[in-house]
Amino acid sequence: KNQVEQSPQSLIILEGKNCTLQCNYTVSPFSNLRWYKQDTGRGPVSLTIMTFSENTKSNGRYTATLDADTKQSSLHITASQLSDSASYICVVSCILTGGGNKLTFGTGTQLKVEL
Amino acid sequence: GAGVSQTPSNKVTEKGKYVELRCDPISGHTALYWYRQSLGQGPEFLIYFQGTGAADDSGLPNDRFFAVRPEGSVSTLKIQRTERGDSAVYLCASSVEGGQPQHFGDGTRLSIL
Secondary structure (H helix, E strand, O other), X not given: XXXXXXXXXXXXXXXXXXXXXXXXXXXXXXXXXXXXXXXOOOOOEEEEEEEOOOOEEEEOOEEEEEEOOOOEEEEEEOOOOHHHOEEEEEEEEEEOXXXXXXXXXXXXXXXXXXX | OOOOEXXXXXXXXXXXXXXXXXXXXXXXXXXXXXXXXXXOXXXXXXXXXXXXXXXXXXXXOOOOEEEEOOOXXXXXXXXXXOOHHHOEEEEEEEEOOOOOOOEEOOOEEEEEO
16 A cells, blocks of 8 residues: 655754654655645645655755655755744655556644744 | 635535535646545545546545536536545645646635534
């Protein structure tokens, strides 16, 4: 069964600090891995997307890594801001028979940034 | 608007009733997806449309759930004989074509009393 597991489940950090979120997956066949940010009451918004051959991808203060051999990914957030408080969801994609992408979502890491 | 629009944003109904949830994808996007997100969980895939046809409906939990996209644009998710376990946020996403990045709406929060 395709699964995506994330850790920690929740995290509280002080503004300005860095943090790293982890993701392990068993999705097959693998197409790509994405990290999404989901604010409360909103739909997920894509932060990064990486294919099999990419090891790292940055988007501003967000840096994602991917190890396709061990099927692990991490999302590193530097110099955290209060607005970073949200759920961060790891999403692994495989190709559907009809040509679309089937996304398997992790349960997310709930990040809270405090003063 | 420029994004995926879902209506209503909230829906409260009694057990056993019929509900329809609407999704307006981004104009020109041929691929449309429905997901269900229970409290504290990540979204779960329900169904994928490419144009007017359902290319993959393997995520629909049972035959009480049905979705249509008659003109290849707006889609409606229909739930018959609702049960309390159907309570969740139903998310819709669209992409330019299958395999491309998906853009999500803010969801419809469905509560079955």
